[in-house]
Amino acid sequence: xxxxxxxxxxxxxxxxxxxxxxxxxxxxxxxxxxxxxxxxxxxxxxxxxxxxxxxxxxxxxxxxxxxxxxxxxxxxxxxxxxxxxxxxxxxxxxxxxxxxxxxxxxxxxxx
Numbered sequence: 001x002x003x004x005x006x007x008x009x010x011x012x013x014x015x016x017x018x019x020x021x022x023x024x025x026x027x028x029x030x031x032x033x034x035x036x037x038x039x040x041x042x043x044x045x046x047x048x049x050x051x052x053x054x055x056x057x058x059x060x061x062x063x064x065x066x067x068x069x070x071x072x073x074x075x076x077x078x079x080x081x082x083x084x085x086x087x088x089x090x091x092x093x094x095x096x097x098x099x100x101x102x103x104x105x106x107x108x109x110x111x
Contacts, residue, residue: 002046010038012099016091017070024084027075034074041069063089 018034045066052058067085070076076084 006039006042006046009042010035012095013092014038016095017074017088020084020088020091021070021074021076023087024076024080026084027077029074037070037073040073041066044069 014031014034017038018029018031021029021034021037045062048065049058049062052061067081067088070088071081071084
C-alpha cells in the first residue's frame with residue numbers, strides 16, 4: 001500500500017519537479033532523472049518520518065529529506081536550493097489540489 005502511494009505521488013509530481021529544476025538551473029533535468037527523483041525523494045521522506053518522533057518536527061524533517069533527495073538527484077546549484085524548495089512545494093501543492101479538484105474532492109487511490 002505504501003509503495004502505491006509513493007508511486008502515485010511520483011506520477012502526480014513528475015512534471016512540477018521537472019519545471020522547478022529547470023527554473024532553478026538544475027544540471028540534471030531530464031525526464032528519467034526527474035522520474036528517479038520523484039520516486040526516491042518521497043521514499044526518503046517516508047523513511048525519515050517513520051524514524052522521527054512524528055508530529056510537526058517529523059513533517060519538517062521529512063520535507064527536508066525530500067528536498068535533499070531532489071537536490072542530490074537533480075544536481076540543483078547550492079545558490080538556488082531554497083528557491084527550488086519553495087517552487088517545487090508550490091507546484092506540487094497546485095498539482096495535487098488540481099487532481100483533487102478534478103476528481104470531485106476525492107483522491108484517486110481509494111483511501
